[in-house]
Amino acid sequence: MIGLGQFLEVLFSGLLSGVLYSLVALGFVLIFKASGVFNFAQGAMVLLAGLALVRSLDFLVANGFPFWSAVILGLLFAAMIMAITAWMVQRFVLGPLINQDGLTLFMATIGITFVLEGAAQMIFGSDVYPLRLFPTDAWFLFEGNFPGGLLVSKIDVWGGLIAAVLVAGLAVFFQRTKTGRALRAVADDHAAAQSVGISLNWIWFIVWLVAGLVALVAATVWGTKLGVQFSIVFLALKALPVLIIGGFTSVPGAIVGGLIVGAGEKLAEAYLGPFIGGGIEYWFAYVLALVVLMVRPQGLYGERIIERI
Numbered sequence: 001m002i003g004l005g006q007f008l009e010v011l012f013s014g015l016l017s018g019v020l021y022s023l024v025a026l027g028f029v030l031i032f033k034a035s036g037v038f039n040f041a042q043g044a045m046v047l048l049a050g051l052a053l054v055r056s057l058d059f060l061v062a063n064g065f066p067f068w069s070a071v072i073l074g075l076l077f078a079a080m081i082m083a084i085t086a087w088m089v090q091r092f093v094l095g096p097l098i099n100q101d102g103l104t105l106f107m108a109t110i111g112i113t114f115v116l117e118g119a120a121q122m123i124f125g126s127d128v129y130p131l132r133l134f135p136t137d138a139w140f141l142f143e144g145n146f147p148g149g150l151l152v153s154k155i156d157v158w159g160g161l162i163a164a165v166l167v168a169g170l171a172v173f174f175q176r177t178k179t180g181r182a183l184r185a186v187a188d189d190h191a192a193a194q195s196v197g198i199s200l201n202w203i204w205f206i207v208w209l210v211a212g213l214v215a216l217v218a219a220t221v222w223g224t225k226l227g228v229q230f231s232i233v234f235l236a237l238k239a240l241p242v243l244i245i246g247g248f249t250s251v252p253g254a255i256v257g258g259l260i261v262g263a264g265e266k267l268a269e270a271y272l273g274p275f276i277g278g279g280i281e282y283w284f285a286y287v288l289a290l291v292v293l294m295v296r297p298q299g300l301y302g303e304r305i306i307e308r309i
Contacts, residue, residue, distance in 0.1 A: 016156030018262020023218035034207040043236030044116035050219030051124035082212030131223035241289035247302025
């Protein structure tokens with residue numbers, strides 16, 4: 001029987017893990033909001049950003065740069081790589097496909113995934129590269145209230161703080177800036193946005209750039225947690241139930257969906273795992289997503305689609 005202390009530890013760990021899932025899901029939401037495209041390449045973008053950062057960081061430190069100076073320059077280099085990637089995707093893939101149906105654009109993002117994976121590993125290498133930007137040890141909290149205290153991972157807490165700042169920044173960007181309002185206009189109606197002089201090519205470049213920077217943020221946290229490696233690509237699959245639960249068009253929904261998935265899978269593993277076998281946390285999120293699809297197909301925060309004939 002799990003006591004209150006263990007329950008709180010599992011719950012808190014799950015919530016913090018869910019925030020890390022949300023960091024990946026945010027990239028999907030940004031692109032889907034502006035273009036209606038499900039970007040299957042978001043996981044590959046996280047891999048590319050992480051490899052660009054860690055390899056440039058290793059190079060700079062090896063050539064005598066102080067660590068934090070190398071980190072800043074490495075982040076700037078990785079951001080430049082993501083900007084170049086956004087421009088190339090818009091110029092050579094999405095630009096020629098403007099006004100094509102959603103399935104065509106989705107298949108294009110699958111192609112982008114394999115190109116980015118191959119290019120990233122060809123340029124930066126395919127080994128597992130450790131990244132140490134955040135502390136990876138843990139705190140023991142409330143030792144006077146619970147036997148042994150509550151174990152809280154520092155990297156998860158850092159991820160939660162970064163996600164909070166990121167969501168706040170995106171909210172200001174969408175609500176307070178001219179470009180953000182243009183993105184919302186394009187999301188509502190492409191044709192109407194074009195009719196008032198908004199360039200879809202420019203908007204798609206901006207949204208892929210922002211999604212690339214979000215991927216870079218996710219790469220700093222996940223790279224510190226797992227190392228920068230090929231398996232980061234599969235974070236895209238982990239973000240899918242987060243999107244289904246929260247809604248494909250909602251930034252707050254990505255956060256709430258991540259919290260639900262993270263807490264749900266950890267609690268299920270702790271409470272149901274002993275009865276039905278281990279490994280439940282690898283598939284429990286998809287069961288939650290299936291339940292949400294049956295009850296509320298647009299997600300908890302998604303916009304209800306009403307078609308009138």
